[in-house]
Amino acid sequence: MDQILAHSADFEDRTQLQGIQWAEKASLSFLGGFILTTFLFGTSAGLVVLTSHFGTRIRILAPLGTFSHLKLASQKGILVKDGRALEGLIQVDTILFDKTGTLTNTALSVFKIIVCDDYGEDELLTYAAAAESKMTHPIAKAILNHAKASNLSLPNLDDSKYQVGYGITVSIENRVIQVGSARFMKTEEIVLPEKIEQAMSDAHTQGHSIVMVAVNSKFIGAIELQSVVRSEVKQLVANLRQHGIKHIAIVSGDQSPPTKKLAEELGMDDYFSDILPEEKANIVEQLQKEGKSVAFVGDGINDAIAMTKANVSISLTGASSIATDIAEVVLMDGTLHHLTDLFEIAKQLDTNLQASLGMSLVPTAINLTGVFFFNLGYTTAIVIKNMAFFVGLGNAMLPLRKIEKLKG
Incomplete structure (x- = not known):
């Protein structure tokens, strides 16, 4: 962890870069001033x-200030892998949020199984669970957990093909099983019966999602899934607005009714539904073209492209490995509780670095004024410089005192 923080602290933000650039440009001037002042006023001057x-x-x-703030973030359960993210957050x-697994709890649950023709619930669930057995996203976990609770044994897969944002096709015992969204069924030219159309409408009214199942290109039923919004999300939205976030939206591959319902419940500014992974990235780029600076919070492989395009990418522990690998910031407790803390720490760092720049320049101004107008001696100049430096050290290490309070 300390190695990651040390690496993150290696970045130079705009304030630090500005100070260093000034210092580099002034180097020759100070050297020339040394020679001229020595000639005119003596060695001490x-x-x-x-x-x-x-x-x-x-x-x-x-x-040092950057490292201290990164350390404070880590104590609050926030892993900042790239220090530039803190500058970007300013x-x-x-902010764009993925829906399933990000705004909602990772653990979905099966609410209802809807069967058609002569298939039973256990048979449909067995096919769906077998198809999803190699997947790790929340929908797959919900189906697999329900199959396990029903004591179903799953057949082995002969072959599988996963289409990100659509669904999965597998071969089981000479049968082709297709599991995915209504959009997936449409692209595979599988007709949905009226019974399912009505079930979809009812499910969406409750904010639930529907996963379709077909065998040999014939629709056999669906699984209705329910999710629970994370308890912290409503307060989070209010807190983010207090931190100056002007636009908050949901970007989801889920259908429009449940996405719209959630957006309205949470007081979001906008929502995007039925969105494919590459379309999520397009939304990020479009908002950036409009002059917005975008943070994307996601947890799945579907979010990966959008996260790479965003100005700042954020994920959570428990998300897919590709999401946590790409993310510049990972919320280590697996919740969104500390997202507002992240923005607060970013603002504190910006203020701290500006103060450090000021504390670096003040003794320079005092000493130069003193030597030319008040015959300031070398010893006094050293005392002024060191006093300012130690005050600067104290300022840079302020977050470490907060860490001690957290531990206490």
Whole structure:
């Protein structure tokens, strides 16, 4: 963990870069000032000018302040893998949330099994669970858990093909099983009976999702899944608005009615439904073209492309490995509770770095003014410089005091 934090702290944010650029441009001027002042006023005055250079201070204080804030984030269960994410969060005014597994609890549950023709519930569930047996997304886990609770034994797969954002096709005992969304059934030219159309309408009214099952291109039934919105989400939306987030939206591959219902319940500004993975990325890019700075919060392989396009990408522990690998920030407790803490820490870091820059420049201004107008001595200049440096150290290490309070 410390190695990750140290690596994250290696980045140079705009404030630090500005200070370093000023320092580099001023180096020759300070050297020239040293020579000229030594010639005009003596060695002591020349040394005051030479030691007034602020480059070393900003190179020490800024990384220390960054590391301290990253350490504070880690103590709150936030892993910042790329320090540039904290700088990016200062600019973020738009947040896009994936729906299933992000805004809702990871654990979905089977609400109802709807069968057609001569198939029984156990037979339909067996086919669906077998098809999803190699998958790790929340829908697959819900179906597999229900099959396990029903003490069903699953047949082995002969072959499988997963289409991200649509569904999965597998071969079992010379039968082709297709499990996925209504959109998937449509692309496979599988006709949905009126019974299912009505069941979909009823499910969407309750905010539930429907997974379709077909055998040999013939529809045999569906599984209705229910999800529970994370308890912290409503308060989270309100807190994010207090932190200056102007636009909050849901981006989901789920159908429109349940997505719209959730967006309205949570007070979201907008929602996007029936969205394919590449379309999620297009939404991010479109918002960026409109001048928005976008953070994307997701947990699945479907979110991966959008997360790479976003200004800041955020995921949660328990998400798919590809999501946590891509994410610049991971919420380690697997919830959204600390998302507002993340924005607060980013703002604190920005303020801290600006203060560090100021504390690096102030002794330079005092010493240069003193040597030319008040005959300031070298010893006094060193005292002023060191006092300012130690005050800067204290400022940079302020988050560490907060960590001690958290531990206490």
